[in-house]
Every structure is written in C-alpha cells, then in structure tokens.
Amino acid sequence: AQSVTQLDSQVPVFEEAPVELRCNYSSSVSVYLFWYVQYPNQGLQLLLKYLSGSTLVKGINGFEAEFNKSQTSFHLRKPSVHISDTAEYFCAVKYGGSQGNLIFGKGTKLSVKP
Amino acid sequence: GAGVSQSPSNKVTEKGKDVELRCDPISGHTALYWYRQSLGQGLEFLIYFQGNSAPDKSGLPSDRFSAERTGGSVSTLTIQRTQQEDSAVYLCASSFIVGGGQETQYFGPGTRLLVL
Numbered sequence: 211a212q213s214v215t216q217l218d219s220q221v222p223v224f225e226e227a228p229v230e231l232r233c234n235y236s237s238s239v240s241v242y243l244f245w246y247v248q249y250p251n252q253g254l255q256l257l258l259k260y261l262s263g264s265t266l267v268k269g270i271n272g273f274e275a276e277f278n279k280s281q282t283s284f285h286l287r288k289p290s291v292h293i294s295d296t297a298e299y300f301c302a303v304k305y306g307g308s309q310g311n312l313i314f315g316k317g318t319k320l321s322v323k324p
Numbered sequence: 325g326a327g328v329s330q331s332p333s334n335k336v337t338e339k340g341k342d343v344e345l346r347c348d349p350i351s352g353h354t355a356l357y358w359y360r361q362s363l364g365q366g367l368e369f370l371i372y373f374q375g376n377s378a379p380d381k382s383g384l385p386s387d388r389f390s391a392e393r394t395g396g397s398v399s400t401l402t403i404q405r406t407q408q409e410d411s412a413v414y415l416c417a418s419s420f421i422v423g424g425g426q427e428t429q430y431f432g433p434g435t436r437l438l439v440l
Contacts, residue, residue, distance in 0.1 A: 242426060253328070253415060253431040261426050300367065310380060311357055312429060316366035 212236050214303050216315035224323050225293055231286040231318045233301030242304040243284040244312065245275055249297045257299070260284065271295065296322045326350065328432035330416050336438045337406055345401045345435045349418030356399050357419075357429060358391060362412040370414075373399065374421065406439045413437070 217232040235241060242261050246254040258269025265277040275286045284301060298319050302312040329348045337343050349356050358370040369383035373393045384390070388406075393399040403410055413436050417429040 244428075246431070251433075253433040254417075256428055256430070259428060302367075311359075311369035311372050311383065312367075313369070314359075314367035316364075 212238065212303070212305050212313055214301055214313050214315040216299075216301055216318050218318050219316065220319045220321065222321045222323060223291055226290050228289050229287065229291050229295075229320065231299050231301075231320065233284045233286065233315055235282050235284065235301075235303045237282050238305045240305070243275075243277060244302040244304075245269065245273070245284075245286050246300045246302060247271075247297050248300065248317075254300065257286070291320070291322045293322050293324060295320060328416055328418050328430055330414075330432040330435050332435060333433065334436045334438075336440065338440055339408060340405055342402065342404045343406055343437065345403075345414050345437070347399045347401070347416030347418075347432060349397060349399070349416070350420075350430055353418035353420050353430075354396070355419045355421050355427065355429075356393055357417040358399070358401050359415045359417065360412045361415055361434070365412075367415070370401070403437075406437075408439050411437055411439045 213236045215234045223229050244259045245257040247257050248254050257273050258267045260267045260277045268274045273288050277284050298317045300317045301315040331346045354375045356373045359367045361367050371391045372380040388404045391401045413434040415434045417431045419427040419429045421427050
C-alpha cells in the first residue's frame with residue numbers, strides 16, 4: 211500500500227539551531243511531494259512542493275527540502291529556526307501523476323525553545 | 325482573494341445526532357476534497373469531487389458519512405447518527421486542476437467536531 215512515513219512525531223530544538231524533519235514515502239515511478247505547515251487552530255498552509263526538475267526545492271519562511279529518489283525521501287530543513295516556526299509539519303505525496311487525494315504522513319510537531 | 329472557508333468552526337453534538345459541515349472552496353477551483361484529522365491518525369482522505377465527474381468516495385469510513393457538492397461549488401459533508409469516534413477536525417481543500425496531478429490543494433481552517 212502507498213504510504214508516507216514521518217519518522218519523528220516530535221522534534222524539540224533551540225532557537226537559531228538548524229532542524230531537519232524527515233519524510234519517506236513508499237516507492238513509485240512517479241510522485242509529487244509536498245510539505246504543509248499547520249499552526250495551532252489553523253488549516254494547512256503549503257510550505258513547498260516538488261513536481262519535477264531540481265531536486266532541491268525552496269519554500270516559504272526559509273525552508274527547503276531535497277527530493278532523493280534512491281532513498282525515497284523528501285526531508286525538510288531550515289538552517290536557523292525561530293520561535294514562530296513552532297507548528298506541526300505534514301509531508302504529503304501524490305502518486306502516479308493522477309488527480310485526486312494526497313496521502314499524508316502523521317505529522318511532526320516542531321517545538322522551538324528560546 | 326478569499327481562501328477556502330468552512331462552517332461552523334466548532335460543533336458540539338450528542339451521540340446519535342446528525343451533523344452537517346459546510347465548505348466554500350476558492351472561486352474557480354473545480355476540485356474539492358474532504359479530509360479528517362484525528363489525534364494519532366494524521367490526515368485521512370474522505371472524498372474528492374472533480375467537476376461533473378462522479379465523486380471518489382473511497383475514503384468514507386462508513387455509510388453514515390456522505391457528501392454532496394451543489395452547482396460545482398459549495399460542499400456539505402453529512403455525518404448521520406454521530407459516534408464518539410467521529411470527533412475530529414474535518415478539513416476541506418480545493419484546487420484548480422492543471423493536469424497530470426500537479427495541482428496544489430489549498431486548505432480551509434477546518435471544523436472541529438466533538439461528539440459527546
């Protein structure tokens with residue numbers, strides 16, 4: 211079955227430290243990959259997406275992610291986090307180039323401490 | 325412009341009652357999706373509407389759940405005879421189909437449902 215795994219349910223980090231949130235997906239010939247962020251009591255906001263081309267994708271708020279086909283990964287990184295980055299982050303995959311629903315990971319709660 | 329809106333933002337109901345949740349997609353978006361976000365379960369797909377095509381209902385957890393989309397715009401998700409396990413945040417998303425599955429889904433703020 212097609213699936214998305216976010217290996218860490220919670221990631222605590224100090225302000226200005228780098229962070230990496232991990233995401234792996236089950237292998238497929240064609241995938242589109244997304245990272246969404248959810249601030250408390252809000253909906254999901256798109257951070258970045260990989261459709262094709264360069265494997266390093268830059269998004270909003272200084273985040274970036276790298277698509278690694280051989281490792282079926284799409285890890286999210288930020289070199290220096292802020293208190294305001296405290297939120298839950300979701301990795302999502304669209305398989306096979308078809309229209310329809312996204313398959314989400316279970317989310318990673320990023321907690322940035324002063 | 326306006327984003328996806330959902331109403332109500334919060335709903336408390338008693339077990340066994342029916343509830344209706346509403347979603348107003350972004351104007352011009354032809355695709356509409358419903359997801360459910362439960363503690364420990366992440367985001368689960370429920371149903372997908374695209375234009376005039378038959379909806380993809382493959383994610384609906386039981387026949388107590390149904391949804392309709394009127395006039396290709398507003399959608400209503402109905403849960404009949406609610407159970408406590410239906411308590412969750414119900415998220416709606418919409419997208420403009422660009423072909424090949426590359427569309428971006430834009431999410432509403434969700435409806436938080438609590439079944440007592």
